[in-house]
Structures are given as C-alpha cells and as structure tokens.
Amino acid sequence: MSDTSTFPRSVDVVVVGAGVTGLYAVHKLRGMGYSVRGFERGADVGGVWYWNRYPGARCDVESVDYSYSFDDDLQQEWDWSEKYATQPEIMRYLHHVADRFDIRRDYTFSTSVTSAELDEETLRWTVRTDGGEVLSARFCVFAVGCLSSTHLPEVAGIGDFAGATYHTGEWPHEGVDFTGLRVGVIGTGSSGIQSIPLIAEQAAQLTVLQRSPNYSIPAGNKPLDEEARREQKAGYAERRRLSRLSGGGSPHMAHPKKTFEASEEERRAAFERRWELGGVLYSKTFPDQTTDLAANGVARAFWEEKVRARIEDPAVADLLVPTDHPIGTKRIVTDSDYFETYNRENVRLVSLRGNPIERIDERGIVLADGEHVELDAIVFATGFDAMTGAVDRIEVRGRGGRLLTDAWSAGPRTYLGLGTDGFPNFFSLAGAGSPSVLANVILCAEQHVDWLADCLRHLDEHGYTAIEATEESVADWVAECRRKAEATLMMSADSWYLGANIPGKPRVFMPYVGGFGAYGQIIKEVADSGYKGFGLIAG
Template sequence: MNDSNTESPDVVDVVVVGAGVTGLYAVHRLRGLGHSVRGFERGDDVGGVWYWNRYPGARCDVESVDYSYSFDEELQQEWDWSEKYATQPEIVRYLRHVADRFDLRRSYSFGTSVLSAELDEETLRWTVRTDGGEVVSARYCVFAVGCLSSTHVPDIPGVGEFAGATYHTGAWPHEGVDFDGLRVGVIGTGSSGIQAVPLIAEQAAHLTVFQRSANFSIPAGNAPLDEETRRRQKAGYAERRRLSRLSGGGSPHAAHPSATFDVSPEERRAAFEERWELGGVLYSKTFPDQLTDPAANEASRAFWEEKVRALIDDPAVADLLVPTDHPIGTKRIVTDSHYYETFNRDDVTLVSLRENAIERIDATGIVLADGSRVELDAIVFATGFDAMTGAVDRVDVRGRGGRTLKDVWSGGPRTYLGLGVDGFPNLFNLTGAGSPSVMANVVLCAEQHGDWLADCLRHLDEHGYRAIEASPEAVEEWVAQCRDRAAATLFPAANSWYLGANIPGKPRVFMPFIGGFGVYGEIIADVAASGYKGFALIGP
C-alpha cells in the first residue's frame, strides 16, 4: 500500500461499491443531490451480475419491458427491447447505454476490488481501501454488490487435477467458449445450468448433465417484440409501473383474486394455462395461496408435471427431471428455452447424483460412486453462488469496537429493513438480505432503495445530523419479522440458496424479506415519514 495514500486519503461524501443495476442508480441519485461520489467495481465495465454471467443462454426471467429503469421517461421511451425476455448481451448494452446517457462511468474506478471498509468512531467516517492501493475517506459507505456475485465451486476431490478446460457459469470467458466436438460435463441444474444446457448440447459431441437436485422450470415462451408491441408497452408504461410498485414481485402481473380451490376446476386450469403461456417465475404466483397452502401448491405442481412430462420422450428420464423434494416455487422457478426437450437427444445423458454421486474428478473426467467414469474434455460448473451475503463477506468491514460485519452476521444476516446494521453507522447495504431483493424485480428494488437512501441523506443534511445508525432493538425485531413471515410459507421446506443451503456450514436462515415488494415499500416509507424510527440520528 502506498504510504502517501494512507496519509492523505481521497475525501468524498459517498463510496458506492458495485456498478450493477443498483450501484449505477445509487451513483446517479446521490450525485443529483450534490454529493461527491466514488464508485468501485471489480469488473472492467458496468453491468454487475450481467457483466460476469455470460454463459450460453443467460437470460433474465423478468420481462425486459419491466426489467428496466423507470426514473427517466425519455430513457423509457428511447430504448427498444428486442425480445420478451432479454438475453445477457442485450441487458449489458442497456446498462452501458444508461451509463453513457447519465455519464456514470466518471464516478467509477473499474477493475478495482474493495478490500476493506473501517469506521472511525470519532468522526463516524469510513476509510475504504482497494486492491489498487487507493484509500478513500467517506461519510457514507454504500454496498451495492449484488446477491448473486460470489461464485461457488463445490469441494469435489481432485477438482484441480482435471486436464481439460473448466468454467463457471458465473465467471464466463468474455470471448466465449467453443464446445464443438467436445465431450462436456455440466455440473448443476439450477438457473444457469438449465439455461446453458440446450445451447451447449447443440455444440458438444456429447453432453453429460450431472444433476443433484431436479428443479422446476417453465418455458420462457420467448418471442421477438415487434414495433406495435413496443409502442403499446411504452404508451402504457405509467400504469404498468404503478401496478408493479403495488405488486409482490415488482411486475404488473397480479395473482388471481380468488384462492386456488375457490374457483371451478375449469377456471383453475385456465389460470394455470395462462401463467404457463406467460412463462417463467410468475407461475408460482398464479393463485395467492400457492406458497402457503400445501394442497394449493400440489395443484399447481400437478399441472406443471403434466406439462413437462409431455415434453420428455423417456418416462425414466422424466422421473429424474421431476422434483420430489420441495414444493413448486420454494426454489426460484427457472425460465428456460427447450431444456426438457434437450434430454430427448441421443447425445445428451442425464446422471442423477442422488443415485450415483460424484466420488472424484481426475485428469480425464469424473468418477462416480459406483466406480463408473465419464470421460470429459471440458467441465462446466453451474453450481451457483454464495448468495445474499457472499459478496459482502469478501470485504473486511469493521464497525464500532472493530467488530467485523462477517462476525456479526455469522449466524445469518442481521439488518434493519435490509438497509442498516447496528454498530455500523452510515453504512447501507442495498437490495440485499433483509429486503425483497431476489424475490422481486431488482431494477425497481434498486430505485426503491436508491430513492429511500437519497431522501434519508437529504434529511440528515437538512437537520444537521452527522450519521444514522440502526438500533439493536430495531434489528432484532426486523430479523424476527423476516423469519416469521418466511415461516408462515412453504419456503423453508426447500433446501434453497434463499436459506444458504447450497453452502456447507452456512447458517440456515431465510435471508430475503418475503412480504412482497409493495408491502416492503410501504414499510420503509412509513419509517422515513416517522422521522426514521428504529434508527438513531446522531447530531454534530
């Protein structure tokens, strides 16, 4: 580290960590208030999760017209989405367009990782250090590091011995990968695996898919958007956004007004059919009781199974691909393009790791528990992320008394509103644990949090406060509320990354706020209107 930098740090009002959807909006809003802002991003450009996740088939499961910023009407009207569900390259182009249009890159240092953030208890300022030797003193430290940005590779014996190429879907080579003529293994059938498998199968000489847990996936029903559709969508943006902000998931599609069994079998089937045609994750919200009533959940699951079995030629393969270990929707339903049909190909093999686990990886492939081996030229790890907290844990964050945030969160994330943590004044964690985040449209979540934060900092300045800090009591109550809301649903029945179940040793805690995007917005607005109840406002 450069001593001169240590002695004379760059002094700013706000440090923002991350240049994804949330970080970009935070920089825009806070600069608009007149704050000096320094942003840091470990990638070489904007995009966040979409910068890194370039695997074949990477596609958003929120309709592109909704997965976009609403804060600027000209931006809404000038951008043309090409498809119903946008692919990764198109989303990155959109975020680059936003960065250019609002001149956001000038606030960032790219290719730079934040190593630590330490509170000075006397001044209540944060000292932020980077891997490039930069030292910045900031009044406020804002984390916008994303819930799905810390890749996870399982600890499989011999993984380092493999002589072929290995890839992780969450850190895909920017130049792409040519699998033509290769024997490829994909380990993992979560969202990235399910999206990548059909396209890898088109290239590979043979593809072997290693499945630990079958997941529910629904065809995207993706289609190009014609000019008339785009015109209609843009003309209706105001109402579409209004409905989205009132909704549970940040999109304009409301659940059926009646419970599952309060309608006739014909009407129930028609509702499921409509959501199936809509495609993707919203199927889990066809009826309002689908994720609280086991019988209602089973009705939706049975319809799903009927649809999916019709896509798969071999009933024995279908038996493996139909989940039996969790209610439908308690893991995020995947949005796919011809995933199930891919297993009808002669050059695709499915291996159930529940029946025949991976024993080890060696130089030429994967050895299974029964002694058989799969010879491979390339292995793709579609094994997900240390979700919700992993990216924050990579930074050495030290608050009052030198306590690290990682230690404070060792039993699970502890926040107030998902925004503040007691003992860490002027530190904000946006669109992460304790907020709707991954349960909703993250672009509108980013605006919701960014606007709340901007109003909060304005309030502090107008009233002469130096700092804001969540109270221990408020944190305890919020953690309990998040836990109790989740417990009232079927979500804890699944071993999902919402609970950290994919990371060995991680505490089993349901990390997002599950009460809905609209409900959460009302809660944080009420906190602000009350003068920030649950927070201590610290004077000069």
C-alpha cells in the same frame, strides 16, 4: 485499472458495485450534489450481467419491466428486441444508461474494495482497495449484488482435471466453442438449465450431472415488433404503478380467488395463462400457492403434466421432476427447450443422488459406482454463495472494530435490509432483509436508492452527522423476516435463499418474503416517522 490520480481522497459517499443498483446510486446521489466514488471489480458496468455470459443467459423478468423507471425519456428511447432479454442485450442497455448519464466518470473499474473501517470519533469510513488507494467517506454504500460470489463444490481432485473448466458465473468474455467435445455440466439450477440446450447443440456428447431437479417453465419468448413496443411505452405509467403495488415488482397480479375457491376449469385456465406468460411468475398464479401445501400441489400437478409431455423417456422424466420441495419454494427457472434437450441422442442425464461424484481426475469424473465419465471440458453450474457472499469477502469493521462477518455469523442482521447496529452510515442495498431476489431487482434498486437519497437529505436538513439502526430494531426485523418466511412453504426447500447450498452456512431465510409492495410501504412509513428504529446522531 482506472487512473485514480484525479480522484479526491475524501468524498461524501463510496458506492461499491456497478450493477443495476450501484449505477443508479451513483447517478442519484451525484445529482443531489454529493461527491461520490464508485468501485467495481469488473472492467465495466453490469454487475451480475458482466460476469454471467454463459450460453443462454437470459433474464426471467420481462424486458419491459427489467428496466429503470426513474427517467421517462430513457424508457421511451430504449427499444427491447424480445420479451425476455438475453445477457448481451441487457449489457447493451446498461452501457446505454452509463453513457447517457455519464456514470462511468465517477467509477474506478477492475478494482476491488478490500476493507471499510469506521472512525468512531468522526463517524467516517476509511475505504481501502486492492489498488492501494485509501479514501475517507461519510457514507459507505454496498451495492454488491446477491448473486456475485461464485461457489465451487468441494469435490476431491477438482484441480486435477486436464481439460478445460468453466463456471457459469465467471464465463470467458470471448465465449467458448464446445464443437465436437465431450462436455460435463454439473448443476441444474438457473445457469445450468439455461446453458444446457445450447451446449448440447455443439457438443459431441453432453453429460448432465444433476444433484437435484428444479422446476422450470419455458420463457415463451418472442420478438417484440414496433407495435408491441409502442403499446408498452404508452402504458408504462400504469405498468409501473401496478408493479410497485405487487408482490414481485411486475404488473401481473395473482388470481383474485384462492386455489380451491376457483373451479377446476378456472384453475386450469389460470395456470395455462401463466404457463403462456412464461417463467417465474407461475409461482404467483394463485395467492395461496406458496402458503398452502394442497394448493401448491394443484399447481405442481399442472406443471408436471406439461413437462412430462415434453420428455420422450418416462424414466428420464422421473429424474427431472422434483419431488423434494413444493413448486416455487426455489426460484422457478425460465428456460428455452430445456426438457426437450433430453430427447437428443447426444445428451445423457446422470442423477447424483444415488450415484454421487466420488472424485475428479485428469480424464474426467469418477462416480461412486465406479463409472469413469471421460470428458474434454467441465462446466460448473454450481451457483453462488448468495445474498451475503459478496459482502463477506470485504473486511468491514464498525464500532469497537467489530467485523460485519462476526455480527452476521448466525445469519444477516439488518433493519429493513438497509442498516445494521454498530455500523453507522453504512448501507447495504437490495440484499438480505429486503425483497431483492424475490422481486424485480431493478425496481428494488430504485426503491432502496430513492429511500437512501431521502434519508441523506433528511440528515443534512436537520443537522445530523450520522444514522444508525438500533439493536432492538435489527432484532425485531430479523424476527419479522423469520416469521414471514415460516408462514410460507419457503422454509421447506433446501434453497440458496436459506444458504443451504453452502456447507456450514447458517440456515436462515435471507430475503424478506412479505412482498415488494408491502415492503415499500413499510420503509416509507419508517421515513415518514422521522426514521423510527434508527438513531440519528447530531454533528
């Protein structure tokens, strides 16, 4: 735990989290002259990348785009080694950023914020940590991440297993050697799909227990040579401009025609280009792909054709091809040789749909049909309590002592994803109610932090003590987010966007699906209007 004896007990801003959003928030606000304290439960910077060290962990946004744009010298000096960076390289980059701008000096690491309580007379926040520290802050900024609260399934006997167990979201920093072991991986979301090929290379026997198949596309990864890096750096300004106008925070625009306005030859060529680009952007090949089921079916058919060609056993392919949701309504995974892994003799796929896990015992996993899968290690690739889980584990009390978890009991209630009525001077960045997980999160972080910085400057220049979203604006924004989602196919999938992976969680589509560029224009207009939808409170 960091030494806190030299830190002030009263500051302008508390920032919770040291991922990509928190780091930039501390740097930006400190540069404006605010006193800032940051807290991070991990032992260093990195956020989701600090914890997710599983084999094959890789970003699904191109490295050149998954980087900060706020400092051109930083853009020009950093060299990415490959098209899609792995977790170790992303961590090296974030360490470089933290070192270059001396951000760590305002953070206390290995420390969790346990509560934040509003003083209604002063409109300041009292923040408490698990290290016993208590401090006062004018503004409380949560940058806790959307995918930072791991989820374990409710399975009988889960604690009885005598072998080693791991969760992909809390992977040992020293790594794991599976050589010669019988390994079971539960889950085929992003972390399962990325880790399975590498675990299969080590394990004597790998059993993949699949609850539901997912769409995944090869990364098409490749090393970047000096010439490629020079071209990227020379084109940064235009690349960033296009990214800020786009739906997902990257410079790749959808085809100018709708699916059925293009000829079959045009469609196949467009799909092929996106397939070669690799990863999640396939879902944005045509502009109507996630709003028109027939258009989605064409994209899905091309994907299935490609994937079945990679799998030798048609019966295995039948299990790996999703039939329960349109393509792109769950996040498309970016993989390296995932489907080919099932051609290996030491890999077995078990579908849990018809044969679910009955219990776990000391020797392995017992299936409903009575089969006992004996294992030496179990990997839970079972994901996160996404979007709200990390917020929910902190006791946040606003006006009248009301808990934020109570205010959000039917789903997250925000205005623009930034503020909540009853919680003045409290901001949640790059989370629910904003594009967040549907876009390039680093540009989302910059978008939110820059808006926040301008907001705080406006308050001070006009003599305001606090800012608070109105109840009406929150209700209107929640309804707008719902309308946007219902106008797409996104509601048809049991995705973590909807909280469908967490038993009892309200089924609410949590991110804003209207696009990164469109959202940026909305929050700009709110700021330009003098912060309509917010109440500004004079000192």
